[in-house]
Amino acid sequence: MDGQILKVENLEVTLNEQKILENVNFDVHRGEVLAIVGPNGAGKTTLFKALLGLVPHSGLIKWMDGIKIGYVPQKLYIEHGIPLTVKEFLSLKTNSFEEIKNVLNAVGIVYDETHEHHVEQHILNRPMELISSGESQRVLIAWALIGNPDVLLFDEPTAGIDIGGKQTIYHLIHNLQETKKLTVILISHDLNVVYQYANEVVCLNRKQICIGTPKETLDHEHIQMLYGGKTSFYQHVHKEH
Amino acid sequence: MGIIFDLNLINLLTALAVGLAAGYLGAFMVMRRMALVGDALSHVALPGVAIAYLYNFNPFLGAFAALFAGVIIIWAIEHYTSLSTESLVGLIFTFALAIGLIITPQEQILDALMGDISRLTTANGIFAIVASLAVILVMKTMSKKFIISSISGELATTSGISTRAIQFVFMILVAVVVALGIKVVGTLLMGALVVIPAIAAKNVSKKMSSYTGLSALFGTVSMVSGMILADATGFLPGPLIVLVSALIFAITFIFVEY
Numbered sequence: 001m002d003g004q005i006l007k008v009e010n011l012e013v014t015l016n017e018q019k020i021l022e023n024v025n026f027d028v029h030r031g032e033v034l035a036i037v038g039p040n041g042a043g044k045t046t047l048f049k050a051l052l053g054l055v056p057h058s059g060l061i062k063w064m065d066g067i068k069i070g071y072v073p074q075k076l077y078i079e080h081g082i083p084l085t086v087k088e089f090l091s092l093k094t095n096s097f098e099e100i101k102n103v104l105n106a107v108g109i110v111y112d113e114t115h116e117h118h119v120e121q122h123i124l125n126r127p128m129e130l131i132s133s134g135e136s137q138r139v140l141i142a143w144a145l146i147g148n149p150d151v152l153l154f155d156e157p158t159a160g161i162d163i164g165g166k167q168t169i170y171h172l173i174h175n176l177q178e179t180k181k182l183t184v185i186l187i188s189h190d191l192n193v194v195y196q197y198a199n200e201v202v203c204l205n206r207k208q209i210c211i212g213t214p215k216e217t218l219d220h221e222h223i224q225m226l227y228g229g230k231t232s233f234y235q236h237v238h239k240e241h
Numbered sequence: 242m243g244i245i246f247d248l249n250l251i252n253l254l255t256a257l258a259v260g261l262a263a264g265y266l267g268a269f270m271v272m273r274r275m276a277l278v279g280d281a282l283s284h285v286a287l288p289g290v291a292i293a294y295l296y297n298f299n300p301f302l303g304a305f306a307a308l309f310a311g312v313i314i315i316w317a318i319e320h321y322t323s324l325s326t327e328s329l330v331g332l333i334f335t336f337a338l339a340i341g342l343i344i345t346p347q348e349q350i351l352d353a354l355m356g357d358i359s360r361l362t363t364a365n366g367i368f369a370i371v372a373s374l375a376v377i378l379v380m381k382t383m384s385k386k387f388i389i390s391s392i393s394g395e396l397a398t399t400s401g402i403s404t405r406a407i408q409f410v411f412m413i414l415v416a417v418v419v420a421l422g423i424k425v426v427g428t429l430l431m432g433a434l435v436v437i438p439a440i441a442a443k444n445v446s447k448k449m450s451s452y453t454g455l456s457a458l459f460g461t462v463s464m465v466s467g468m469i470l471a472d473a474t475g476f477l478p479g480p481l482i483v484l485v486s487a488l489i490f491a492i493t494f495i496f497v498e499y
Contacts, residue, residue: 016323054398071399076392081443082272084388088449092385093400127447143396 003030005067005151005183006051010059013043013050020046024059024208026200030150033177033184035198035214037191039227042205044187048155051185070144070152074159075136078129086131086139087124093146103142106180108172109135134165141172145180152176154186158193166190170197191218248472251366252358256464256478259421260434262373264460265380266418267435268442268453269411273391276439277327280432281334283419285311287341287428290353294346300353301365304423308416311337316409341428356427356479358468369421376414377457387411388449425464426479437486438463444493459489 006028013021021043028034036044049055052071063069078084090100101111104119111119123135131139137157144152157173158166170193177184188194194201194214201217203209203226210217210225270279289307293300315329322329345353361369380387390397390407397404415435422431438459439452446452467482474481 049395052395052399054395069399071395073393073395076396078392079272079274083443083446083448083452084392085448092389125448 003064004028005030005064006185007060007062008051009062011047011050011057011061012059013046013055013057015046015055020206021050021057021204022207024202024204026202026208026211028151028183028185028200030183031177031181032200033186033198034200034202035194036185036187036202036204037189037194037218037226038204038209044204045155047204048153048185048187051153067151068147068149070147070149072137072140072144072152072154072157074155075133076128076140080129082129083127085125085127089128089139090143090146093143099146100142103145106145106176107138107142108168109138109142133160134162134169137161137165137169138172141176145176149182151183151185154184154188156187156189158188158190166193173197191223194218248468251363252361253465253468255361255366255369256358256425256468256482257461258370258373259418259425260438260461260464260482261457262376262418262460263422263434263464264438264442265377265453265457266414267437267439267460268456269380269384269387269391270415270435271439271443272388273411275415276436277432278330279415279419279435281330282308282311282415283423283428283431284334284341285337286420286423287353288337288344290423290428291341291345291349294349294353295344299365301368301420301424305416305420307337308420309413312412312416316412320405352427353423354427354429355477356423356425356430358425358478361424365424369424372417372421376417379410379414383407383410384453426482430479430483433483433486434460434463437483437490441486441490441493444490444497459486463489 004027008024008026011021011024012019024047026034036047038044046055050057051061052069087100090103094100104111109119109123123131123139128136128139141152141157152173154173158169161169173184173186174197176182186198195218198214200212201214202211203217203222205226210222267279270276286304286307289303289305290300291303293303311333315333318324318329341353342350386397386402386407389400390402390404394404397407418435419431422434426434439456441459442452442456446455463482463486467485468478470476470481470485471478
């Protein structure tokens with residue numbers, strides 16, 4: 001593992017006099033997939049906001065110099081009826097249509113001579129609010145890929161997507177990480193996916209409960225500490241067909 | 242046909258430019274869920290206009306000064322409290338309206354509330370045209386940043402855009418357009434001039450570029466035809482302009498696909 005690209009030390013976030021996060025410590029190295037897991041209200045999204053510099057914090061958040069971060073939000077909040085097409089949305093970040101085609105290809109929306117008409121009609125020229133949640137997630141990932149980032153941050157990349165779609169999105173993230181040598185930091189509720197794809201897991205519930213490989217962290221004891229009660233995690237193995 | 246008593250070229254060109262700027266800016270206000278901010282802000286202008294009447298200086302400057310102060314106060318309080326912009330605007334707007342109604346000289350109250358373009362001097366007209374074009378130019382140059390920051394604060398910040406700075410610039414542009422518009426339609430109806438063309442354009446647009454373009458066009462058409470109708474009928478221009486824009490909205494409503 002070469003190159004530490006992010007170091008978080010003793011991170012604390014207080015909002016409205018309420019401590020949202022305390023004593024969070026982890027490192028991220030180039031090419032790693034780090035998953036942040038925890039129950040609702042555990043401060044996962046706040047941690048992301050702190051990493052992006054959107055909320056005030058104390059403690060250390062040190063990104064490697066010159067690192068480019070691509071952020072994939074859960075969803076956009078577009079005022080109902082505002083006709084922002086997918087093409088216009090992507091053009092907000094780049095003036096190059098070539099680059100738009102490249103990032104679309106990277107997220108599995110193939111834009112070549114045979115598919116041109118279909119992609120133009122059914123995706124590019126449609127308003128953002130009318131495309132499906134799976135397509136919307138791909139478009140948001142495409143947006144994040146514009147400008148060749150080194151790190152991608154995903155906030156629950158499959159929230160609101162059906163089971164089949166979820167697998168496709170995670171395969172996509174996995175492929176991007178492999179082919180583009182990206183570092184990925186993701187928030188996920190889906191512990192199976194975390195088990196499958198992450199190298200490192202941070203369990204969070206206001207405080208950092210555990211850190212380590214999925215095998216070390218996603219055991220019965222930690223899951224109970226994290227989610228409370230009689231929660232258990234049954235890992236199911238996906239057989240290759 | 243109507244006798245042209247106050248409808249001269251400079252009045253028409255002023256109305257055209259202000260309508261264009263108000264329509265274009267209005268598209269972004271609706272997108273930023275600030276539809277009622279223009280309405281409320283126009284009332285904030287009233288004390289400024291009143292002071293200008295009392296001390297005999299240009300009401301536009303009075304209006305702009307009051308609006309600028311209002312914008313700064315809202316922008317600053319927003320940062321220090323958890324109240325929404327809407328509730329703050331609600332507070333400042335009624336407070337300013339109350340002060341304005343008390344200090345505006347009786348004989349000028351109707352002008353201030355309903356607008357009066359007939360007494361527009363050529364110099365003021367040219368100033369309003371230049372200012373409107375400047376607003377459009379700034380908006381157009383920064384439009385991508387305005388759009389990104391409207392749809393996601395996080396995406397804006399990660400793209401290197403300061404949402405706070407953008408919001409400030411935007412509010413200043415709104416203040417300029419509102420100050421320009423109240424001379425034409427008055428403080429009571431200015432809100433309509435930024436909102437109605439935008440929602441009419443939203444009804445018939447399938448992409449962002451046509452939405453902002455049509456909103457600007459509808460703003461201009463409403464302004465100019467309202468002025469011509471006022472000249473022909475003898476009614477005040479302000480209400481007629483709003484009626485024309487409402488008519489445009491009604492026509493576009495036929496085309497809505499829900």
